[in-house]
Amino acid sequence: MDVLNRMLEGVVDRGFISGFLVSSSWHGSLTVSHLLFTNDTLIFCDLDLDQIFSLIALLLCIEVVFGLKVNLSKSEAVPVGSINNLSEMATILDCKVSSLPMKYLGLPLRAHYKSKVMWEGIVEKIEGVTNRLKKMFHDFLWDGIEDAKKFHLIKWDKVCTPLSCNGLGVRKLKTFNKTLLGKWLWHYHQEGDALWRNILDVKYGSVWGGWCSKEVRGAYGVRVCKLIWNGWDDFLGNYRLKVERGTQIKFWHNIWCGDIALKNDFPSLYRIASYQGSSVADNMYNTIDSIHWSMRFTKAVQD
Structure with missing residues (x-):
């Protein structure tokens, strides 16, 4: 599958197949050209004659490399939107034509x-x-x-x-299901380059520090994402952060020193902090053999 993935990426990088634009906003843009499953492959391209012939050439290369016969008669072309010459393209590809809505992988x-x-x-x-x-x-x-x-x-x-x-x-199944949904919050930060995370980032944006996506909004089609996002507050109160550079950890808001956030441990200092949203890195500086702290407040602090 890795070889197939590299071949598809090469075709896309050289402009032979375009893929489709997931989203384009101030969060960024992302184009998806293919999705690989265990026994199935989805390839996205424009209904353009040059791209269709490029796709056929790619399939022929796959046959040569893997020594397998690509059975196009078992493949399906699924149009998205209004398509005029779909039957002509399907004849060239020698595949069946389906339409949306449909079921895929159940x-x-x-x-x-x-x-x-x-x-x-x-x-x-x-x-x-x-x-x-x-x-x-x-x-x-x-x-x-x-x-x-x-x-x-x-x-x-x-x-x-x-x-x-x-x-x-x-x-308890309800609690266990909530835990499994919450595990995706952990994967979100751990799998920074994963396709599913990139899709969430370009559609909804990411919170400061890259720990979670911003609130998922939509009338329908986003229920699972909403259920995962709604568990963020519970997740936030039950994990600890290990400070390295400190650029992704908020000094006052995150739990990184002790068992509670510093804003709750020292509320009087938090109220007079010059920048309450500062990171740990903003409040410290390193010398050759030690770390020094330098917090700024709106008025003088007395011991």
């Missing part, structure tokens, strides 16, 4: 957010998995292998309490 593409036909199956699968997991937990604790129902001798909250707090340590 998920609807460009489906109206109120379309029951497109979303009903997805919702049923998710609800079905959730209900089956809950039933498995309950059956394991209360029913066993017998058909007769048994009394619940312990409250479910106690069952889901961690072992360290004298509970049974069974995961």
Whole structure:
């Protein structure tokens, strides 16, 4: 897959295939030309004859390099917007023609957010998995292998309490799901060059320090992103930052020295700070063998 990715990037870099513009704003711009999955590949290009022939040449090169036959009859051309000569292009590519909305890898593409036909199956699968997991937990604790129902001798909250707090340590699905969503906040900062993060950055922008995207806004199609972003405050209160250069850590607002933010530990000093949004680096300077602190305040500070 890495070789295929490099070949596609080379074709795009040389201008043979254009891809599509995800977003262009003061946050930046980003163009996506292809997406690689385990058993599938999406290639984006304009419906231009030169680009179509470039795509065919690329597929022929793939056959030579990998020794595999590219079966175009199993491929599909999906137009976005109004296309006049689509059938002619499909004939050249020798592939089928589909249209939006459609399902791809089990998920609807460009489906109206109120379309029951497109979303009903997805919702049923998710609800079905959730209900089956809950039933498995309950059956394991209360029913066993017998058909007769048994009394619940312990409250479910106690069952889901961690072992360290004298509970049974069974995961509460709602809390566990919130944790998994919160893990994306961690990945956001760790995977600075990831495509999914770059898409979020150009669409919504990034907060100071690059720790999280800015608030996700939209009427529909962004629910998962909103659920992840809404967990930022909880995430912010449960992690610690290790200072290196200090350029991405806010001196007063982030938790980096002790167990609480300095603005809460020293509120009187925070109120008279000259720049309350300063970074750690703004308030320190290094000499040959030591670090010195230099905070600025709006009035003289008394011991």
